[in-house]
Amino acid sequence: MLSKIDPANILFIDIETVPQVxxxxxxxxxxxxxxxxxTHWKQNLHEKSVEEIYNETAGILAEFGxxxxxxxxxxxxxxQFRVKSFYGEDERKILSDFCDLLHTHFSKNKSLLCAHNGKEFDFPFIARRLIIHGISLPRILQIQGKKPWEIQHLDTLELWKFGDYKHYTSVHLLAHVLNIPSPKDDICGANVAQVYYQEKNINRIKRYCEKDVLAVAQIFRRFRNEELLNLEE
Structure with missing residues (x-):
């Protein structure tokens, strides 16, 4: 049960991804x-060109993003809420530094990773990119052979579904319905690749990512009927 989890054992995460080119x-x-x-089936289904499908989906596919x-x-x-971001153009360094954090502070049996839609996106995307770069998976990302209750992952989307597996709610919509204040942003997930490649503004992406990870933590607090957090500067 969520009420029995010590929040000190949870690392809340969010990732931002772009196409490789x-x-x-x-x-x-x-x-x-x-x-x-x-993606040929998707091109036929939506009657779009391969170029259009690439722009829409390459960044969320670990093989092409x-x-x-x-x-x-x-x-x-x-x-309070403390945030640290690993970001930039060198994906291998981002992943290596993130793994160092996991090895150092989140390698115990009681450690947990928490993300919104993390089980379908963040966690497998990170794991696949680690393998592509030849970096060993940290213990907390290793799920092969584990029973469901042994996997050290929390997913706020899964918690919100309550068993309704066809249901999807974005982190921003969920934050809204739970009355979690959210600063107005001038960027959304669909704009990240453009901001990265055309504006070359990685700091703007970092700020957006940090707001999302705070929202995940706030949602977790609301699920436990706890007061909302303040972002520690």
Whole structure:
């Protein structure tokens, strides 16, 4: 039960991803063919070109995307929220630094990772990119052979579903219905690739990612009927 979990054992995370290259035309020839094969059904279903599908989906596919920011947050004993972000152009360094954090502070049996839609996106995306870069998976990301109750992952979307597995609610909609204050943003997930490649404004992406990870922690607090957190500067 959520009420029995010590928040000090939870690392809240959110990731931002972009296509590995800007524009389908910039993919190497073999990668173009493979992306076309992987998404051909979607092109037919939505009557869109492969270029359009690439712009819409490449950033959320671990085979064709990459991580540009991982924001992590912890709840302090004083009910403050501390955030640290790993971000930039060097995905391998982002992943290595994130893994160092996991190895150092979140490698115990009681440690937990928490994200919104983390079980379907954040956690597997990180794990796949780690394997692609030849980086060993931290213990907390290793799920093979584990029983469901042994997996150290929390997912606020899954908690909100209450068993209704066809249901999807974004972190922003859930924060809204739970009356969690959210600063107005000038960016959304669909804009991240443009901000990264055309504006080259990684700090803007970092701020957006940090707001999302705070929202996840706030949602977790609301699920436990606890007061909302303040962001520690």
């Amino acid at each position: 800007w524009g389908f035309e910039n993919l190497p020839g073999v990668a173009k063919d493979l992306f076309d094969q992987k 990459k991580i540009v920011c991982i924001s992590c947050g912890i709840i302090t004993p004083e009910a």
